Amino acid sequence: MSTLWRVPFGDLQRSHQALQADLIAAAKRVIESGWYILGTEVTAFEQEFAATCGVAYCIGVASGADALYLALVAAGIGSGDEVITVANACMYDVAAIVQAGAQPVLVDVDPTTQNMDPTALAAAITPRTKAVIPVHLFGRLADMPAIMEIAERHGLIVIEDAAQAHGAWRLDDTGRLRQAGQWGHLAAFSFYPSKNLGALGDGGAVTTNHHEWADRLRRLRMYGWERKYYTTEPGGRNSRLDELQAALLRVKLPHLAAANAARRERAGWYTTALADLPIEVPSDEPGHVYHLFVITLPDHTTRDRLRNHLLAHGIGCDIHYPVPTHLQPAYADLGYRPGSLPITEDLAGRILSLPMYPELSYDEVMLVAETIRAGII
Numbered sequence: 001m002s003t004l005w006r007v008p009f010g011d012l013q014r015s016h017q018a019l020q021a022d023l024i025a026a027a028k029r030v031i032e033s034g035w036y037i038l039g040t041e042v043t044a045f046e047q048e049f050a051a052t053c054g055v056a057y058c059i060g061v062a063s064g065a066d067a068l069y070l071a072l073v074a075a076g077i078g079s080g081d082e083v084i085t086v087a088n089a090c091m092y093d094v095a096a097i098v099q100a101g102a103q104p105v106l107v108d109v110d111p112t113t114q115n116m117d118p119t120a121l122a123a124a125i126t127p128r129t130k131a132v133i134p135v136h137l138f139g140r141l142a143d144m145p146a147i148m149e150i151a152e153r154h155g156l157i158v159i160e161d162a163a164q165a166h167g168a169w170r171l172d173d174t175g176r177l178r179q180a181g182q183w184g185h186l187a188a189f190s191f192y193p194s195k196n197l198g199a200l201g202d203g204g205a206v207t208t209n210h211h212e213w214a215d216r217l218r219r220l221r222m223y224g225w226e227r228k229y230y231t232t233e234p235g236g237r238n239s240r241l242d243e244l245q246a247a248l249l250r251v252k253l254p255h256l257a258a259a260n261a262a263r264r265e266r267a268g269w270y271t272t273a274l275a276d277l278p279i280e281v282p283s284d285e286p287g288h289v290y291h292l293f294v295i296t297l298p299d300h301t302t303r304d305r306l307r308n309h310l311l312a313h314g315i316g317c318d319i320h321y322p323v324p325t326h327l328q329p330a331y332a333d334l335g336y337r338p339g340s341l342p343i344t345e346d347l348a349g350r351i352l353s354l355p356m357y358p359e360l361s362y363d364e365v366m367l368v369a370e371t372i373r374a375g376i377i
C-alpha cells in the first residue's frame with residue numbers, strides 16, 4: 001500500500017523500525033511470562049506514564065473511548081447530568097457521555113486554535129451541568145487556565161480528552177509548566193497506534209490525582225470487582241490494558257519527548273515552506289505536540305480541490321473531521337442543526353491534515369509543500 005504514496009499520510013512501520021529489537025524483546029518477555037492480563041507490565045507502565053505526565057495515578061484501560069466513559073462513571077456522572085464538550089473531535093466524547101447516561105451539550109470552538117471557546121462554555125452552563133470535557137485537539141492544549149477558572153466557579157468536574165496530546169503542555173497563570181493531565185480532575189488518553197504514544201493495538205488510560213476515583217477506576221475496568229469474585233460497584237465492564245500492549249508501550253514511552261520534538265521540528269519546516277501561500281498554518285505554541293498538522297484553506301472549494309490534487313500526486317492527506325458531531329445522523333436528536341455551531345461547521349469545510357510523524361524526512365516535507373504550491377494556484 002505505502003508504495004503507492006510518494007509521501008504516505010502515516011507510516012507506523014517506519015516508526016517501529018528503529019525500536020524493533022526492543023519491541024520483540026518486550027513481547028518475548030510477556031509471552032514467556034505466561035501472565036497476560038493485569039500483571040507487572042501494566043503496573044509498571046501505569047507508574048511510568050503517571051510519572052511522565054506528572055500525576056499521581058494512571059489506570060490502564062482498553063481504549064481512549066473507554067477511558068472517557070470510565071472517567072465519567074468514576075466521577076459519578078450519569079442520568080440527569082449535562083456534560084459540555086465540543087463537536088469537532090469525532091464523536092468520541094459525545095458517545096461516552098451518552099453511554100454514561102448523561103446529556104451532551106455542544107459548544108463552539110475558537111477559530112484560531114480550534115479548541116473549546118471558554119466564552120461559549122460559560123454561556124452553556126445550566127444548573128444541570130456537571131462536567132466539561134475539553135479536547136486538546138491536534139496536540140494543542142485547550143485554553144485550560146480559562147476553562148479551569150470557569151469550572152471552579154461553577155463546581156464542574158473537568159475531564160481532559162488528552163488522546164491527541166501526550167506530553168503537550170502550557171503555562172498556568174503562575175508560570176508553572178503543566179502538561180495534559182495536570183489541569184483537570186481526570187484525563188483520558190488513547191494509545192491507538194497512530195497517537196503520539198501508540199501501542200501496537202488498542203489501549204488507553206485514565207489519569208487522576210484523586211485517590212478514590214483511581215480505586216474506583218480499577219474496579220470499573222474489571223467487572224466492578226473489589227477483589228476476586230466480589231463486587232461493590234454496579235455496572236463495571238471489562239476494559240483492561242493488556243500485558244503485551246503495556247510492555248510495548250514501556251519500550252516507546254522513553255522516546256515520547258524526542259518524538260514530540262521531531263513533530264515540532266517538522267511543523268516548523270511546513271510553516272516556513274508554506275509561509276507565502278494563502279494557507280493558514282497552526283499558530284505555534286511551545287507546548288504544542290502536533291498530533292496532526294492541520295492547515296486551513298480560504299474556502300471549501302479550494303480545500304477540496306487541493307485535497308484531490310495532493311491525493312492524485314501521491315501525497316497522503318485527510319480531513320479531521322469532515323462532519324461535526326452535531327450534524328451526524330446518530331446525534332440528530334440532540335436538537336442541533338446546520339448553523340448551530342458556525343465556527344465548527346466553517347472549519348470542517350476548510351481544514352486539511354498533512355502528513356505528520358517523527359520519521360517524516362525534510363525532503364518529504366518539501367515535496368508536500370511543493371505539491372501544495374503547484375495545486376493551489
Ligand SMILES: *Cc1c(COP(=O)(O)O)cnc(C)c1O
Nearest residue numbers: 063064065092163164190191192
Ligand atoms: C483517538 C481519540 C479518542 C479515542 O481513542 P481510542 O483509543 O481510539 O478509543 C478519543 N478522543 C480523541 C480526541 C481521539 O483522537
